[in-house]
Amino acid sequence: MAENKDLLQVLWSGADVLRGKMDANEYKTYLLGLVFYKYLSDSYLAKVYDLLNDESPDDLREAQKQYEDVMKTDDAEDLLQELRTSMHYTLEPDMTYVSMLNMVNNNAFNREKLQAAFNRIQESDELFNGLFADVDLYSNRLGTGDQKQSATIAEVIRVLDGADLIHAKGDVLGNAYEYLIGxxxxxxxxxxxxxxxxxxxxxxxxxxxxxxxxxxxxxxxxxxxxxxxxxxxxxxxxxxxxxxxxxxxxxxxxxxxxxxxxxxxxxxxxxxxxxxxxxxxxxxxxxxxxxxxxxxxxxxxxxxxxxxxxxxxxxxxxxxxxxxxxxxxxxxxxxxxxxxxxxxxxxxxxxxxxxxxxxxxxxxxxxxxxxxxxxxxxxxxxxxxxxxxxxxxxxxxxxxxxxxxxxxxxxxxxxxxxxxxxxxxxxxxxxxxxxxxxxxxxxxxxxxxxxxxxxxxxxxxxxxxxxxxYVDTSEEEEEIDLKALTERIKETNQSIKECNETMISMLGDLTFNSSETEEAVKEFIKIFEEV
Structure with missing residues (x-):
């Protein structure tokens, strides 16, 4: 199995495969559904290994191999009965995520097999009834035609392989799922x-x-x-x-x-x-x-x-x-x-x-x-x-x-x-x-x-x-010092008067090449004289 990366990073990168094909409200259904399928499948294989060896597996590929082997023996029915009781669902060896990944890596993946796995889980117990109903593996959103649609799902399966969902401590997995939802x-x-x-x-x-x-x-x-x-x-x-x-x-x-x-x-x-x-x-x-x-x-x-x-x-x-x-x-x-x-x-x-x-x-x-x-x-x-x-x-x-x-x-x-x-x-x-x-x-x-x-x-x-x-959050306005305000207004008016006088003086020094322009400037000067 691929080296386990940061769980959040791996799960979120699964969205990158789908992001260009549909909007987020649609691809969240695919990604969250496939993450959950992987969790159920990996938990199932871990349980199989525990029942056979009385310990947790280090590698799910070994658990997959042992499951395939035991299903060829007379012990198969007893094992399946125990799994039905403890897990509430069963999967054929070729319906597990590990098996799907092997098919992906060998360019042999077919979405019908994944759909069969979904169906098996949903039909196993009322708990899972209709659980994958929204994960439409035949949608044109995934691409045009069987090959492209299967290739899109295959790529998500390949990316999610980097997420170790079995050895996550405490609420790490649940919190990661919450992160995705957020x-x-x-x-x-x-x-x-x-x-x-x-x-x-x-x-x-x-x-x-x-x-x-x-x-x-x-x-x-x-x-x-x-x-x-x-x-x-x-x-x-x-x-x-x-x-x-x-x-x-x-x-x-x-x-x-x-x-x-x-x-x-x-x-x-x-x-x-x-x-x-x-x-x-x-x-x-x-x-x-x-x-x-x-x-x-x-x-x-x-x-x-x-x-x-x-x-x-x-x-x-x-x-x-x-x-x-x-x-x-x-x-x-x-x-x-x-x-x-x-x-x-x-x-x-x-x-x-x-x-x-x-x-x-x-x-x-x-x-x-x-x-x-x-x-x-x-x-x-x-x-x-x-x-x-x-x-x-x-x-x-x-x-x-x-x-x-x-x-x-x-x-x-x-x-x-x-x-x-x-x-x-x-x-x-x-x-x-x-x-x-x-x-x-x-x-x-x-x-x-x-x-x-x-x-x-x-x-x-x-x-x-x-x-x-009931809760007054208004702020009192700052008191105005009328005496100080009056002084500032006087100072501003004096400044305006001095500026106007300077402007009139500068305009009075101008020379003109036409009587029309001279008359226009005189009218302009009158405006400042009246202020």
């Missing part, structure tokens, strides 16, 4: 809003939601608009028991849903801890059986999306206790918020990113907001910098919600100036993130940065939560 988000621009939350807001969201739950074993995390699953997986970073976290997530877009499933596996999340669903969060509630309330709810839903707001939703338990009002058809923000809040445990924390309009818009939204505030559900409002997200340049906010807490005060944090400007986006670094979390933890008023508003304050503002109503 890089694609940067390249795809507005389309990235479907699957990615930038690092700064994601860390603030997750660290706030995890506060006080860091040591809980068997923590349950829920994201009903999960995208690539990155928000849920970020919660692992702040848990002392990350291997026992159970993830519940739903995603509308099938391709993004598949990306989240891959992301889970590459972060080492056990199949029994993955509870992911492809569906419309608002249209039909989920989950509705077994676990329906969660310790942590994190969300970055599509902003001001359209939804049906059908009358029937007024009897839906998620939305029925808010004065008979539903989020308007043209702005589903509060529908997403109420869905997440409904699934929050009594002692849990929810954090959601939404546009600022939810803080002050009236009508139905105002009624829902008032009910939440009267119930003490809104715990904090954090204003983020503008141009943080790939799908919008507008400023957004994080709303933190809790159930049945003492008090109805709300902490306002204005973090709109806590960022660094980069080429395309504004970015919150660790210093900015830590500052916001310090404000959140201290929960007190800091001039021009935070304000702890009492319920009476909020009621006096007609339940309007617009941050400038």
């Amino acid at each position: 890089q694609f988000a940067s390249e795809t621009g507005k389309k990235a809003g479907e699957f990615y939350t930038p690092h700064g807001p994601a860390q603030i969201l997750c660290r706030i939601a995890m506060t006080g739950l860091e040591d809980k074993k068997g923590l349950q995390v829920y994201d009903p608009c999960m995208g690539s699953g990155s928000l849920m997986l970020s919660c692992r970073n702040y848990s002392s028991e990350p291997d026992y976290i159970k993830y519940y997530g739903q995603e509308l877009m099938p391709s993004t849903y598949n990306l989240a499933r891959m992301n889970m596996f590459l972060h080492g999340v056990l199949p029994e801890n993955q509870h992911l669903r492809n569906g419309d969060t608002l249209d039909a509630d989920w989950p509705t059986d077994e676990e329906t309330e969660f310790d942590v709810v994190v969300m970055n839903p599509p902003y001001s999306a359209h939804w049906s707001a059908a009358e029937g939703f007024k009897q839906d338990e998620r939305f029925m206790d808010y004065g008979g009002k539903l989020a308007p058809k043209s702005k589903a923000d509060y529908a997403f918020l109420l869905h997440g809040f409904y699934h929050l445990k009594q002692n849990g924390t929810m954090a959601i990113v939404l546009p600022h309009g939810v803080l002050f818009r009236g009508a139905a939204e105002g009624c829902i907001r008032e009910t939440l505030l009267k119930n003490g559900a809104i715990y904090a409002v954090i204003g983020l910098p503008s141009n943080m997200f790939y799908n919008t340049s507008i400023p957004t906010c994080i709303i933190v919600l809790k159930k049945h807490r003492e008090g109805r005060d709300v902490l306002f944090i204005d973090a709109s100036n806590l960022f660094e400007k980069e080429k395309k986006q504004n970015v919150m670094n660790e210093e900015h993130i830590n500052k916001v979390l310090e404000f959140y933890s201290d929960r007190k008023t800091v001039e021009k940065q935070t304000y702890l508003a009492s319920y009476e304050d909020i009621k006096a503002n007609d339940f309007n939560l617009n941050i400038p109503r």
